[in-house]
Amino acid sequence: MTRTTRILMGCLVALASSAAFAEEEGDELVEKVAVRNRLFSVEGRFEVGVNVGFSLLSRLTEHYNFNASVAWNVKDWLALEVRGGYAFSRLTSLAEQIQGDFYGNTTISKANDAADAWRMNGHGVLGLRFQPIYGKINLVAELPVHFQLYFWIGGGVGGFQRESIVMCPDKTACNAYLGDADGDGSADRLGPTPFVVDTRVGPLASLALGFRFFVTSGHSLRLEVRDWSFLDSYFINIDRATSSVGNPTSGGMASPNAGITNLMQIDIGYAFIF
Numbered sequence: 001m002t003r004t005t006r007i008l009m010g011c012l013v014a015l016a017s018s019a020a021f022a023e024e025e026g027d028e029l030v031e032k033v034a035v036r037n038r039l040f041s042v043e044g045r046f047e048v049g050v051n052v053g054f055s056l057l058s059r060l061t062e063h064y065n066f067n068a069s070v071a072w073n074v075k076d077w078l079a080l081e082v083r084g085g086y087a088f089s090r091l092t093s094l095a096e097q098i099q100g101d102f103y104g105n106t107t108i109s110k111a112n113d114a115a116d117a118w119r120m121n122g123h124g125v126l127g128l129r130f131q132p133i134y135g136k137i138n139l140v141a142e143l144p145v146h147f148q149l150y151f152w153i154g155g156g157v158g159g160f161q162r163e164s165i166v167m168c169p170d171k172t173a174c175n176a177y178l179g180d181a182d183g184d185g186s187a188d189r190l191g192p193t194p195f196v197v198d199t200r201v202g203p204l205a206s207l208a209l210g211f212r213f214f215v216t217s218g219h220s221l222r223l224e225v226r227d228w229s230f231l232d233s234y235f236i237n238i239d240r241a242t243s244s245v246g247n248p249t250s251g252g253m254a255s256p257n258a259g260i261t262n263l264m265q266i267d268i269g270y271a272f273i274f
Contacts, residue, residue, distance in 0.1 A: 038134055040146050040214040042073040042273055049271030051083070053226060056264040060095040060165070061119045063087045065265060071129065073273075079129040081152070083206075089119035091163060099195060100178050100187050102166050109241055113234040114165040116261045120158050120228060125206050127154015145213055150224075152208035158230060159201050167196040167238060169248045196248045205229045212271070222269040232258040 053065035067085035074080060091099075095117070102111070131150035138144050168174040173194035178187040210224025238252035 038076055040217060040220075041076055042079075043076045045073050045273050047071045047073065047079075047220075047271045047273040049222070049269050051085075051222065051267045051269035053087075053265035053267040056225075056266060058092050060092055060098075060114055060117050061089055061263075062092050063089045063120060063263060063265065065120075065267075067267075067269075069269075069271070071271070076134070077130065077132040079131065080126075081129050081154070082124070082126050083154075084124035086122050087120045089121065089161075091117075091119075095165060096187070096189070098165050099168075103168055103174055103178055109239065111166045111238045111240055112236040112255075113167065113238065115232055115234055115255075115258065117165060117234065118160045118162045118230065118232060118261055120160055120204070120230065120263060123156065123158035123204055123228075125154045125156030125204060127152050127206065131212075147211050147213045149211055150209075152206070152210070152224070152226075155203065155205045157201060158204040158228075160199065160230065162198045162200075162234075163193055164196040164198075164235075164248075166240075167235070167243065167248045168194050169196070169243045169245045169250075170194050202231060208267070210267070218273050220271045220273060222267070222271060224267045224269075226265050226267050228263040228265070229260050230263075232261045234258060 047070070049069045049071070051065075051067040051069065053063070053067070055062045055064075065085060065087040067083050069081055069083040071079045071081035095114070098114070102108070129150050129152045131148040133149035134146070135149070136144050136146050168177075177189055177191070177194050180186060181188055206226060206228050208224045208226040210222055210226075212220045212222045214220050234255050235249050235252040236255045238248075239250040241250075243250040
């Protein structure tokens with residue numbers, strides 16, 4: 001190979017390397033500009049979405065929450081959102097075990113009902129979504145995903161239901177409900193519950209912290225941790241001996257320090273932005 005040929009080949013390699021570096025640098029520059037200038041801008045756009053939520057800590061109650069939402073992105077960093085839906089809820093196996101064990105223990109004359117036993121059903125809230133942080137992550141080298149980190153705060157109204165853990169004044173019905181006629185070692189729990197059930201409509205507050213990931217223009221996925229908060233209430237000093245269907249609390253009184261129930265959930269959702 002002559003000296004001239006070696007020089008020409010060296011020049012070609014240098015040019016190719018420079019072109020590849022320039023292309024890579026250009027791609028990085030495009031991504032930086034896209035993040036800074038919001039490749040997926042939502043300002044002034046509406047969105048509709050659906051969410052499903054699962055309880056994080058199920059002690060006495062568990063919830064499966066299904067929501068629909070409508071939002072208006074006032075700014076890229078601020079949105080007004082309405083959410084409404086229904087939560088399929090029930091007592092946990094722990095709560096049912098406490099019911100059976102307590103009813104079978106006839107040595108206790110005075111009893112306090114359990115806190116945090118209210119279950120959320122239908123509900124609706126209006127809130128503000130603050131979404132000031134916009135960024136990009138690379139799932140793989142060729143797939144950058146743009147996202148917003150947001151904080152949600154709002155309030156509204158909900159329908160609630162509570163099944164007592166200790167008040168079962170109809171003794172005949174309770175014996176049949178908690179009996180083990182089939183011999184499987186557990187209460188049959190056939191038919192409607194004979195334990196006292198209360199319902200109410202009341203205020204509801206909600207907070208959330210989450211991410212929404214932009215798949216393509218107009219489509220986003222959401223992942224958030226959401227807290228639903230509502231007032232708790234329950235009876236204390238219930239006299240079991242004199243409790244009856246007409247007077248289930250039998251001298252009991254509402255707890256003066258019932259506090260607030262916090263229902264923590266993981267929410268997964270989708271929104272169409274238009």
